[in-house]
Amino acid sequence: MADLRDLYQELILEHSKNPRNYRELAGASHSVEGFNPLCGDHFTVYLNLEGDVITDISFQGTGCAISKSSASVMTQALKGKTRQQAEVLFNRFHNLVTGKPQEDAEDLGKLAAFSGVAEFPVRVKCATLAWHAVHAALEGTGALVSSE
């Protein structure tokens, strides 16, 4: 039995109760909705992109502890990053939660708290929902992404 504490780590529970950057971003240059039609998780991620840099990022919406805390930690991780850095982080985060081996997992910082998700394949979509929204915003591929 996978340990529930591996999934529901303190940092995750804390961020789900007190999400950071949890607000609408007035005058955001990008906003994208992330939606999981299967479980009803629904977030809007707001971005301010100046040139190539994410100068501000926030989110709002409803979802499970995993999706909400992941969105919260993501906003902290992406603030001040360039478009390219953000995409690299998304790839590394995706590898982390799907259990793919990678070097230097330690320098993922708070994102590393989501490593337990790999033991719960049905929850990968929860952990990556907000990331998919950011990816869509950066790629300019639409205002609504679905994790299905």
Next chain:
Amino acid sequence: MNTATGIVNGVSMNPAAAGFDVHRLRQDFPALQQMVHGRPLVYLDNAATTQKPRSVLRSLEQFYCEDCANIHRGVHELSERATECYECSRGKVQRFLNAREPAEIVFVRGTTEAINLVAQTYGRKFIGTDDEIVISAMEHHSNIVPWQMLCDATGAKLKVIPITDSGELRLDEYEKLLGPRTKLVSIVHFSNVLGTVNPVRQMIEMAHARNLPVMVDGAQSTPQTRIDVQELDADFFAFSGHKLYGPTGIGVLYGKREWLDLLPPYQGGGDMIRSVTFERTTYNEVPYKFEAGTPNIAGAIGLGAAIDYLEKIGMANIVSYEQDLLEYATQQITAVPGLRMIGTAREKAGVISFLVGDIHPHDIGTILDQQGIAIRAGHHCAQPVMQRFGIPATARASFGFYNTREEVDLLVEGIEKVREVFA
């Protein structure tokens, strides 16, 4: 069965159904014997699908091992056997629903296809611009979307019966919705989210007083109560085999003969025709007119075996056992601090939808799963119900006749564990 004392292992026997030996019946279900995440499986997702008894599995094996042939066309022995088994199942369904004749039983893939069939046949023939179809606010998507598609194609309008905070239909509003443009009422019998038992007999009477036909979605009710389509006086009634302890991919549309005769065919193909030339095709009679192509022969036979199995136990025994179990479960679950039950109608069947504090149902589902307890978390294909109650999702425990009071106790312990993780 232990009819002498009604006590097995000294626990869990329902006095209301002495002779109903749940622990012995559970032995008939191979899937219930397994461990999940190191714990005995507690399967409480029966509103999604039910597990299958060995007799159903054997009927499928027998068909594929011995009787496998196409039906209604072969002159050889296997085809005769397959045809006989398939039509014999139609007879079983007819008696199970108390339909007047086997021709009123159409085999389809499931409740969803049955509703689409009525929407596409009755709809195409009788519904036009500005006509109205009445459904309710507690419908499954399968009893919403086929009608919306029909409305898009015809310019008809969908009218929705509102529900109360406890999850009951507002019959006064229903009465008002039945107007001069109404052409059909399609209503769920037992709600898959709220557990509400709707007064369909009365609702059908109200519609019939205005000469309006009524379709009943019996996906949840058929496994949980004795269905008598003549007593209900339903014009159409649909259910799915897989929720009735039968195989997936098979279901039934019951229709009154006079309606089925009137309706155009659903899909075109083999078996649904009498003769075909490039100039003109004449259609087969009911029910074959609606069964184009090779049907799910094995599924129909498996459904027949499921009905045999249920009738051996007795639907009356099943109903009283499940009612007792639901009462027990409701008491135990609502005693959990911070738990809110969604759907508190006066008359309910085996579904408990709930929320625990502000913990998301998806997290509840994962933590219960780690304890071997299978429930469903989400909107249960009924997003308008979620919108009505202003919630994104619920956790849902749904019961079958093989569930026990001990399993209810394990669920309650499991929910306590959820609260611990999120404490």
